[in-house]
Amino acid sequence: MSGLAELLASFFKVGLCSIGGGYSVIPMIQQEIVERRGWITARVFADIITISQMTPGPLAVNASTFVGVQAAGIAGALTATVGCTVSGVFISALLYSFLIKNRASSLTSELIGPLKAASAGLILSAAATITLSTLVARTPSGAASIDRTALLLFAASLLAARRYKINPVMIIAAAGLAGLIIN
Known part of the structure; x- marks a missing residue:
């Protein structure tokens, strides 16, 4: 095939x-x-x-x-x-x-x-x-x-979504920006 x-x-x-x-x-x-x-x-x-x-x-x-x-x-x-x-x-x-x-x-x-x-x-x-x-x-x-940077971003995203009720789109954008800055 x-x-x-x-x-x-x-x-x-x-x-x-x-x-x-x-x-x-x-x-x-x-x-x-x-x-x-x-x-x-x-x-x-x-x-x-x-x-x-x-x-x-x-x-x-x-x-x-x-x-x-x-x-x-x-x-x-x-x-x-x-x-x-x-x-x-x-x-x-x-x-x-x-x-x-x-x-x-x-x-x-x-x-x-x-x-x-x-x-x-x-x-x-x-x-x-x-x-x-x-x-x-x-x-x-x-x-x-363990990828410590990924773990930190995961924990921060979870906290932002669950505790502070931040819009998921904003969390994704912030995580993407953090990934660009860190890497």
Whole structure:
């Protein structure tokens, strides 16, 4: 399979599984793109997820676009984005139709509960993956060490958001500026 065909197939699969939101699909994207295909490193993946958070649109679509650019330029971005969105649109239309027809059913209610729990677990897994890849730096020899600057920015951002209720956009802008100044 050619590079673009592999991108299309990989992100079609991601799109098939991305029902439930972008956060729940992050572990799958990482496994497919970083671990299985090796198109990008874990560090670049964490950067892509961060950038995807700051850009308008769904996280999975933004991530597919950025990964596509890294893997195969503009053609890769278009291919990965189409692959990710086509299946999601089709599945969403089918699910919507099913839920409208069966909204009063107790079976529908019983199905939704476990899906919410599984989605929460996947989101937690994604948060742990991103946190670890951001706060733990690898040396060229492969040894792990805590990135103190990243840990300080993380703690300051958490404090600013939780205690002082500062707008997340302002926190992101301040953290980006601090990263430019520090590095």
